[in-house]
Amino acid sequence: MKYEYLHPRDELVLTMQRIYRYKMTTTSGGNLSILDENGDMWITPTGVDKGTLTANDIVCVRADSRVEGLHRPSSEYPFHRAIYAVRRDLKAIVHAHPMALVAFSIAHKVPDTKLFHQAWRSNGTAGFAPYGVPGSEDLGNKIAQKFTEGFDSVILENHGACCGGATLQDAFGKFETLEMCCKVLIKAHTLGEPQYLTDQQLQLQAKGDVPLEAFEYDPSMMGIREKELRNQICKFVERGYRQGLLTTTTGTFSARIDSEKFLITPFPLDRHSVLPEELVMIRKGKKEFGKHPSRAVLAHRAIYDAHPDVMAVVNACPINAMAFSVCRRSIDTYTIPESYVFVREVGLLPFETVFNDFDRLAQTLTLQSPAAVFCNNGVMVVGDSVLAAFDKLEVLEHSAEAVLDAQPIGGHVAMSRQIINELSAAFGLEPAPPSRGPVWPL
Numbered sequence: 001m002k003y004e005y006l007h008p009r010d011e012l013v014l015t016m017q018r019i020y021r022y023k024m025t026t027t028s029g030g031n032l033s034i035l036d037e038n039g040d041m042w043i044t045p046t047g048v049d050k051g052t053l054t055a056n057d058i059v060c061v062r063a064d065s066r067v068e069g070l071h072r073p074s075s076e077y078p079f080h081r082a083i084y085a086v087r088r089d090l091k092a093i094v095h096a097h098p099m100a101l102v103a104f105s106i107a108h109k110v111p112d113t114k115l116f117h118q119a120w121r122s123n124g125t126a127g128f129a130p131y132g133v134p135g136s137e138d139l140g141n142k143i144a145q146k147f148t149e150g151f152d153s154v155i156l157e158n159h160g161a162c163c164g165g166a167t168l169q170d171a172f173g174k175f176e177t178l179e180m181c182c183k184v185l186i187k188a189h190t191l192g193e194p195q196y197l198t199d200q201q202l203q204l205q206a207k208g209d210v211p212l213e214a215f216e217y218d219p220s221m222m223g224i225r226e227k228e229l230r231n232q233i234c235k236f237v238e239r240g241y242r243q244g245l246l247t248t249t250t251g252t253f254s255a256r257i258d259s260e261k262f263l264i265t266p267f268p269l270d271r272h273s274v275l276p277e278e279l280v281m282i283r284k285g286k287k288e289f290g291k292h293p294s295r296a297v298l299a300h301r302a303i304y305d306a307h308p309d310v311m312a313v314v315n316a317c318p319i320n321a322m323a324f325s326v327c328r329r330s331i332d333t334y335t336i337p338e339s340y341v342f343v344r345e346v347g348l349l350p351f352e353t354v355f356n357d358f359d360r361l362a363q364t365l366t367l368q369s370p371a372a373v374f375c376n377n378g379v380m381v382v383g384d385s386v387l388a389a390f391d392k393l394e395v396l397e398h399s400a401e402a403v404l405d406a407q408p409i410g411g412h413v414a415m416s417r418q419i420i421n422e423l424s425a426a427f428g429l430e431p432a433p434p435s436r437g438p439v440w441p442l
């Protein structure tokens, strides 16, 4: 779905459905707006169930302040207007009260987005606006003041958060990523002390397009396997988003076609949905002409080059695994048989590995040791099929969540070495290494 082709009414409805579906608002809370090229503001209405909003419910406030529509505009219309007045570059605003952002809002704290590069890239530094009565001009002025200072994302004291963007998708991506950043921080604090990226590390990811030569792709040469993989990847990306394993701004999928070719998701990409034709083919190290592969493409290529048996690679930033990633700890899989059998020992690698240490990356990730945590950079898994890689990602995230959930009830008790040896024998796995990489319990 290309949101840029939609009328603002439909874009607002689809985005609100997404916000409601992913529990970032309640029925009554939250409001969105788009400012069009005529200076007219399209905004969600007040007093209408956010779970059943339709295009007919959207209100238009014309540039001359005339209101058109079946309802009154959102009661927070004054702050939307105030933000557009001071920031001519912003054309869309998202405001709601999702739980983790509200937690920061009521703790009077601002999440440090240098926790992971997607949060930093999308939001920059977030601001904090003092409390004001909802719907008042005073609140509008206080929030607009923070946008005047250059913040695109602002935590509202004892209220929620608000993000502005050049498009509604842009504003939504910031909002969702900031909520994710808050969730990760809250989870990470049950585990230890979260660590942050340095400006130098953030620069590594800030570099533009991956420098790959291009080749002229001819779709008429597409074979059955490529068609199958293109559709499979799309289905798993969408499923990953629905399951909370991917977000709008995080997660890359790739799958090998044959010894010379693999497919990878593009950059940029809204992981909510991707079309088969949007995937980028990499052939003999060159990319399809006119397309931009994910910036993880070199890391994925290094794994395919080193391991002919690896058929799919996924890197992602699911919340619970991310808590381990930002605390720079590996995830213990000596928890239940399923975790150990599917994910085995989980490697722990420095942030920079996916940028400049492909030998170490390829040594760590094999079908026998299919998962690794990167410090402040999520996790990566490999599999002998797209389904297998997806499954390992799910098992890894569930293992991380179980270990975190066990913390407040006394911490988990790892399965013994004897149990692991029994499992290895029963499932035909290579014996566990004599010394476990990360030491656990921590």
Ligand SMILES: [Zn+2]
Pocket (backbone or CB within 6 Å): 029, 030, 076, 095, 096, 097, 134, 159, 160
């Ligand atoms: Zn509100």
